[in-house]
Amino acid sequence: MKVASFNINGIKARLPAVLDWLQEAAPDVAILQEIKTVDAGFPREPFEDMGYNVETHGQKSFNGVALISKLPLEDVVRGLPDPEGAGREGADDEEARYIEATVVGARAVRICGLYLPNGNPAPGPKYDYKLRWMERLEARAKALLSQEECFLMAGDYNVIPQAEDAARPEAWTDDALFLPETRAAFRRLVNLGLTDALRARTLAPEFYTYWDFQRGAWARNDGIRIDHFLLSPQCADLLEDCRIDKEVRAREKPSDHVPIWVSLAA
DNA sequence: ATGGTAGGGATCCTA
DSSP, X not given: OEEEXXXXXXXXXXXXXXXXXXXXXXXXXXXXEOOOSOGGGSOHHHHHHTTOEEEEEOOSSSOOEEEEESSOOEEEEESOOOGGGTTXXXXXXXXXXXXXXXXXXXXXXXXXXXXXXXXXXSSSHXXXXXXXXXXXXXXXXXXXXXXXXXXXXXEEOOOOOSGGGBSSGGGGTTSTTTOHHHHHHHHHHHTTTOEEHHHHHOOOSOOXXXXXXXXXXXXXXXXXXXXXXXXXXXXXXXXXEEEEOGGGGGSSSOOSBOOEEEEEOO
């Protein structure tokens, strides 16, 4: 089972590019972030024509996530459950950043698609929201781990985990993506027992997933690694490969992110 | 220290 994640930065502007990539990469499941439209505005038909099921959790203008799958998407939950919501599922978040569903291939895998808040400027209310959101994500991971679920959490984390994950780490020292508190929250999540799939497959640096539209970042390879796949122990057992489709960034009308994907024996 | 580019959709916000 091939599962991909791609921050497309607007489905309306990116539809041809996303369809071209889907056609050739042919993931079984795709997790999309920043669809930047309400559910009714998402162009389902071209995806369904390619044999994909579509589930969206959209929002006007900003954010928005979607799951695209050749296998049925079961038990869909929209919105990150609030740990203080006493079991209430979804819809606790005014921003559409999270969607979960189960796909059943050779094995059942719970797919958690996320678009973690950027958090800039830091400090400030946006950064507070980012840290609260990371706490809620950690609580969700704990709940799924306690059930010994085979699951993965993938998407745009807006977290640069380590200095080697940035071409110019010194440029990010005061940024919400790289502040010590941000990286500590990400480590707490990983240290629950999750596997960073890219790092599990290679120790080589320079696996960036994002290059800013500004300042010629792509031309200078001034990138950062902020899109991640974190796998539960049961899911990590099935990990065959993890790669980044870097060449997608060089195409016509690219997103500022590129796809990252895992291959699972599932 | 600043501003550079892109998307959405409205003449500005977010990244």
